[in-house]
Amino acid sequence: MSQPATKVLVIGYVWPEPRSSAASGHVMQILETFLAQGWDITFSSPAGPGEHKVDLSALGIREVPIELNNSSFDTFIRDLAPDIVLFDQFMMEEQFGWRVEKHCPDALRVLETSDLQSLRHARHQRQKDRLKINDDQDDFSDLFAPALREEFELMADTDLAKREIAALYRCDLNLMISEVEIDLLVSQFGLPRQLLHWCPLMIESPTAAFRPFEERAHFLSIGNFRHAPNWDAVLWMKTTIWPLIRQQLPQAQLHIYGAYTPPKATALHNAAQGFHIMNWAEDALQVMSAARVCLAPLRFGAGIKGKLVDAMLCGTPSVTTPIGAEGMHGDLPWPGAVTQTASDFANNAVQLYTDEVRWQSSQLAGTVLLNERYPISIHGPALIKKLINYQLNLKQLRSSNFIGNMLRHHSHKSTQYMAQWIEAKNRNIAPDSDT
Known part of the structure; x- marks a missing residue:
């Protein structure tokens, strides 16, 4: 029985x-x-x-x-x-x-x-305290290595x-x-x-071939706007990181997707600056697969980041911070770059976007990482x-x-x-x- x-x-x-x-x-x-x-x-x-x-x-x-x-x-x-x-x-x-x-x-x-x-809330408070005493919007290394x-x-x-x-x-x-x-x-x-x-x-590791470098375009960022770390990342990109990227790539486009887009986010949309608020993505993996580089400049947070796993699933290299990469890759190399300053973030984003050899190497690192740490x-x-x-x-x-x-x-x-x-x-x- x-x-x-x-x-x-x-x-x-x-x-x-x-x-x-x-x-x-x-x-x-x-x-x-x-x-x-x-x-x-x-x-x-x-x-x-x-x-x-x-x-x-x-x-x-x-x-x-x-x-x-x-x-x-x-x-x-x-x-x-x-x-x-x-x-x-x-x-x-x-x-x-x-x-x-x-x-x-x-x-x-x-x-x-x-x-x-x-932990996430305590880190958020630490960032608020840091901004009260130091208005430098470039170097946040003091937040990333406690x-x-x-x-x-x-x-x-x-x-x-x-x-x-x-x-x-x-x-x-x-x-x-x-x-x-x-x-x-x-x-x-x-x-x-x-x-x-x-x-x-x-996750189950992808079996289909990734879309190649030359068929991809634009930077992408994605995340629920109700989640405070994601909204803070959008603000840091708008005020500091994206202008640095556009200085090097004047025609670059950033597409930002997220569920529950508030009016304050929609107000940041500026096509002339290549800064596009795209609202909710019906298929996050589809838009991630079409992008060349994923950006996740998280200054606080906890857990591990689903958007960065999605990037690996789509063969899309990513640039993030130590907060974004925390707990995600162990001793394995990051599939893109992990940076602590806005200037380094922008430089690495531009290099990944323009250097096909580095881009392909980062894509391979993502596949290795998925197979080693995340198999269901x-x-x-x-x-x-x-x-x-x-x-x-x-x-x-x-x-x-x-x-x-x-x-x-x-x-x-x-x-x-x-x-x-x-x-x-x-x-x-x-x-x-x-x-």
Whole structure:
């Protein structure tokens, strides 16, 4: 008699939009890995559907909207009785973790982090502070080379870090997209390594021939405009980097694509300067394949960058910063250039655009990098193996995570009462203090 399929509930911060963000793309890769196992998947979110939401039901995944601070979720999860609950971003663990523990205590609780948000926010604040005391728009090397201890000290006193790290402790396993973030959490925050699993973007290497150098034109930048690092990169290109490129290539064109284009971005469009705001790309890989060089001048951020993996998938060399390349290439050469100043960024962009030999060498480096670090054929089975092993040893794993147990005891009790108070307030009744 065959065993029933493993039931997985994914609680998403938003409904997946893989053509709008790398975070959603990573969630879809995980879902596809589960589907390949024949697992029974339900996806829920308290968010409304976005403009570019993927049709999960077409893939055989049930879609169930849920509400914050509403006991209807209790009935829903009791009836579903999942074996694994995957929280997409730590805020979903904060909201629903206590309900999952109460009604499905034996379910494996997994957090998909996308990136370490407290690290990204702390770096953003460091950049703001830097700009207040130094208006130099060229050299940002002081932002790009902090030791892990400096990163910890930047984060440790923030409320966001305390909330996020607590959620990591409360879960049985956390999927980390960046090895740098794993090192930071283990060496500085003291998280047990067994709570963390490296799960980068998972891809199938391209098999078709790339479009050749002579058939490509223009520079390209791409990224969701709602994501603060992407918007900052656009501003740095507009004010500093792009004028330097145009000094050397007066006819150069930059095409900037991104979902949810705000008016402030549209206002930057200037055809005379070759600076084109193109809005959302229906097919990101198609426009990436037509470009000659991808630009990603990120001054802050965390995780790893989906746009740069897409560039490699399309055979498009890229120029980025140490923030953009962080956690992405290990000891392998970058498929393009990694720079710390606007002038070096512009010079390398121009050289890649005009030097076919260097361009082809960078393209090859991208293919090597994809094959070495991102194959789904390696990371998919490793994820499934880890989840199954943790299910089988759940009691032992939880007993060895005293800090997580302690945080669940205190945090979940307070979160539970707050949620019940909000629900009661919404219904204009007093909460039952005995529940």
